[in-house]
Amino acid sequence: MKQVTQAEQLKQLIAQARSEGKRIAFIPTMGALHAGHLSLVDQVRTDENFVVASIFVNPLQFNDPSDYENYPQSLGVDARLLNDRGVDLLFLPEPETIYPESPNLIGPEDIGSNLGEVLEGEFRPGHFQGVLTVVSRLFDLVTPDIAVFGKKDAQQLALIRQMVAHQLSSGRRMPLKIIAGETVRDEHGLALSSRNARLDSDQIEIARTINTALSSCEGKSASVAKSQALQMLHPDIKVDYLEIVDSESFQPVDDDYSGITLALFAGYVGDVRLIDNREISIKGS
Numbered sequence: 001m002k003q004v005t006q007a008e009q010l011k012q013l014i015a016q017a018r019s020e021g022k023r024i025a026f027i028p029t030m031g032a033l034h035a036g037h038l039s040l041v042d043q044v045r046t047d048e049n050f051v052v053a054s055i056f057v058n059p060l061q062f063n064d065p066s067d068y069e070n071y072p073q074s075l076g077v078d079a080r081l082l083n084d085r086g087v088d089l090l091f092l093p094e095p096e097t098i099y100p101e102s103p104n105l106i107g108p109e110d111i112g113s114n115l116g117e118v119l120e121g122e123f124r125p126g127h128f129q130g131v132l133t134v135v136s137r138l139f140d141l142v143t144p145d146i147a148v149f150g151k152k153d154a155q156q157l158a159l160i161r162q163m164v165a166h167q168l169s170s171g172r173r174m175p176l177k178i179i180a181g182e183t184v185r186d187e188h189g190l191a192l193s194s195r196n197a198r199l200d201s202d203q204i205e206i207a208r209t210i211n212t213a214l215s216s217c218e219g220k221s222a223s224v225a226k227s228q229a230l231q232m233l234h235p236d237i238k239v240d241y242l243e244i245v246d247s248e249s250f251q252p253v254d255d256d257y258s259g260i261t262l263a264l265f266a267g268y269v270g271d272v273r274l275i276d277n278r279e280i281s282i283k284g285s
């Protein structure tokens, strides 16, 4: 696996891979990698693909400065994991490569989306502007044909799809396929997250009630599912939201709705903010 920090080196290696007939498959990350990230690599590691991963802890998407300061970092281990998993190129950009003097900020409203106003958008003001801005910039630099994002960040994934569709329709971007990766969980159902590294063993137990609560929503009406799920969360969890929503609009579904929805959670275990979601089938009341 090659490692580069400069845009120019990246460009050369991408051009070389393309000249060999390869497609560019891209996995952007903020490091502190776990099996969830590595499963994203597995989805695109084929002979036809030149697999590029990036690690950049993006200051712009942290609405809480202490979350940014405490974000786990493990570059040496991450690089070894990516190499062993078959990544061809690791891009480690400097902040000035990603953010030139006046970066072109892209928020949900700039791509005609209202997803920035609800759930994560509401609880983390500016977060999605940071995410879309960095992802768009990384896409400009890496020029991928395929990019992979985890389903655990469901609202992020939906917004990135919307941004790519918007940029394609305005001729701002070449065709790019966004692939979704399944959430990877521990043996008790806790969704793997870089932030889990900041939980002690008692907090891990507490955090495991998130999946129990979300899974319990299956087969109930939206209101019953929500109120029972809230009861199943460990009392020490400080909930930002637990909602049963339509998986495109991210708006709560009506109580008479039957069908597939997303049960979404965000909240704090200690001072660590976790999110999770499960696709569940709801039965209207």
Ligand code: PAF
Pocket: 028, 029, 030, 056, 058, 061, 131, 134, 135, 153, 156
């Ligand atoms: O999901 C993440 O790790 C980040 O939000 C991303 C997509 C790498 C952008 O910084």
